[in-house]
Amino acid sequence: MDEKKRNEAYNKYVKAKIPKTRPWPSLFNSFWIGGLICCLGQGINDLILLWFPNMAEQTAWAYTLIVLIFLASFLTGIGVYDRIGKFAGGGTIVPITGFSNSITSPALEFKHEGIIYGLCVKMFTIAGPVIVVGIVSSILVGLVYLFI
Amino acid sequence: MAKNQTVKFKNKPVIIGSYSIVGPKEGQGNFGQYFDYVMKSDSFGEKTYEKAERKMIQNAIIGAIEKAKIKPTDVDILLAGDLLNQIISSSYAARDFNFSYLGLFGACSTMAESLAVGASLVDGKLFDHVVCSTASHFSTAERQFRFPLELGNQRPPTAQWTVTGAGACVLAPKGHGPRITMATFGRVVDYGINDVNDMGAAMAPAAMDTLLCHFRDSNTTPDDYDLIVTGDLGKLGSEILIDLMEDQGIKLGLNYNDCGQMYYTREQATLSGGSGCGCSATVLNSFIMKKLRDGSYKKVLFAPTGALLSTTATQQGDTIPGVCHAIVIESGEG
Numbered sequence A: 001m002d003e004k005k006r007n008e009a010y011n012k013y014v015k016a017k018i019p020k021t022r023p024w025p026s027l028f029n030s031f032w033i034g035g036l037i038c039c040l041g042q043g044i045n046d047l048i049l050l051w052f053p054n055m056a057e058q059t060a061w062a063y064t065l066i067v068l069i070f071l072a073s074f075l076t077g078i079g080v081y082d083r084i085g086k087f088a089g090g091g092t093i094v095p096i097t098g099f100s101n102s103i104t105s106p107a108l109e110f111k112h113e114g115i116i117y118g119l120c121v122k123m124f125t126i127a128g129p130v131i132v133v134g135i136v137s138s139i140l141v142g143l144v145y146l147f148i
Numbered sequence B: 001m002a003k004n005q006t007v008k009f010k011n012k013p014v015i016i017g018s019y020s021i022v023g024p025k026e027g028q029g030n031f032g033q034y035f036d037y038v039m040k041s042d043s044f045g046e047k048t049y050e051k052a053e054r055k056m057i058q059n060a061i062i063g064a065i066e067k068a069k070i071k072p073t074d075v076d077i078l079l080a081g082d083l084l085n086q087i088i089s090s091s092y093a094a095r096d097f098n099f100s101y102l103g104l105f106g107a108c109s110t111m112a113e114s115l116a117v118g119a120s121l122v123d124g125k126l127f128d129h130v131v132c133s134t135a136s137h138f139s140t141a142e143r144q145f146r147f148p149l150e151l152g153n154q155r156p157p158t159a160q161w162t163v164t165g166a167g168a169c170v171l172a173p174k175g176h177g178p179r180i181t182m183a184t185f186g187r188v189v190d191y192g193i194n195d196v197n198d199m200g201a202a203m204a205p206a207a208m209d210t211l212l213c214h215f216r217d218s219n220t221t222p223d224d225y226d227l228i229v230t231g232d233l234g235k236l237g238s239e240i241l242i243d244l245m246e247d248q249g250i251k252l253g254l255n256y257n258d259c260g261q262m263y264y265t266r267e268q269a270t271l272s273g274g275s276g277c278g279c280s281a282t283v284l285n286s287f288i289m290k291k292l293r294d295g296s297y298k299k300v301l302f303a304p305t306g307a308l309l310s311t312t313a314t315q316q317g318d319t320i321p322g323v324c325h326a327i328v329i330e331s332g333e334g
Helices: A002-017 A023-051 A057-077 A081-088 A096-113 A115-122 A128-147 B049-067 B085-094 B107-123 B138-145 B199-218 B234-247 B259-263 B277-293 B311-315
Strands: B006-008 B014-022 B077-082 B100-103 B130-136 B165-172 B179-184 B227-230 B256-258 B299-303 B305-307 B322-324 B326-330
Touching (some): A023 A057, A081 A096, A096 A115, B006 B199, B014 B049, B014 B179, B049 B085, B049 B130, B049 B138, B077 B085, B077 B107, B085 B100, B107 B299, B107 B305, B107 B322, B107 B326, B165 B277, B179 B199, B199 B299, B199 B305, B199 B326, B227 B277, B234 B256, B256 B259, B277 B299, B277 B326
Parallel strands (some): B077 B130, B227 B256
Antiparallel strands (some): B006 B179, B014 B165, B130 B165, B179 B326, B299 B326, B305 B322
């Protein structure tokens, strides 16, 4: 009992002592870099439609995503993406580029443990939960559609 | 009545040789000029970082043996440990040596743990030459305890930077060099911190516990030491330790500092400072040894702390236990 009280008091003390992250500069950086990535996506989309005027808009979206995923993966491979991420925080995690980075980075890290047990198994350690949530929510939405 | 946790060595084992090897980032840090060898790249010519860490330990051991001016065949036993699962860096490094090996795990306190055990073995006249070593590597620790290197995430301000470095030293019953006069074996202390990004706060109570025991058992005060140094509490952790000690009525003054806090320069943006086995080991085996040898320091209390967590225990919601071992090193012929 005494120990519990001591630990609670200590946790409270530490919480007060921890240096706070300043939210406004981080929010600002993630806002403008995240926005920049979205603008880049829109630009790629517009260019594809400009060069291939007969392409359906939905197909162009797919190609835009492919380009963005490739770019993020490439930047991860040459060790640049983590630096941008350190600066931009949520701004580089939320767009699809963050998803690409979260798959490429463990793949790079674990490739020395073999193609199957290293690369393939560990590739989704970070992105896995996102995929699970995506699939589960699509099942739920599908069920809702089934009954209405 | 509290139990005595401090051993006083009658024969005062001598540290006859010490060696430190660090990564390029560490070489640019505050202790850069004191290290014996600064690697040109983090991979050290190896295919994986785990192999690099192993090679660092091997080189540190060989370096310490050379600086002690003894032959590898003179060494009786190696005491070593590191942060990786099953302490592979130390054990795999020991494969290539032809002496007995004892693997130790004290997380980041391993340097003090191995010296305390080594000094006991030498003091008891059981062995003539004992090598103590430990290492850590930023990239291997990061992968095991946190996220992949290239993941674009932000680190909280309490996070620390694992030092890429290895240190080793050779203990002998006689010879020239600083002497180990006392060792305090620490207890495992847990104050209920479960934030893995805040190791300093998790380990500070262990440091307090061991330091209190040490001052009580040895009948000394902080003023009796030229330097009291903890391992990797970092900026936040060492501030907490000062507060905790003050609550207990002991004031840690200007002679107290923390290796992790001192390790990197401000421009290197390591947030709360350095951490890892290599942090205290490389500072001890470079800067502190040099200052003890040239007599700038007469008496040093070296008390690195270790967080004894594993990712499994943390993911199951367990809190982080800490441990701290302290040794007293005195300069000159005692």
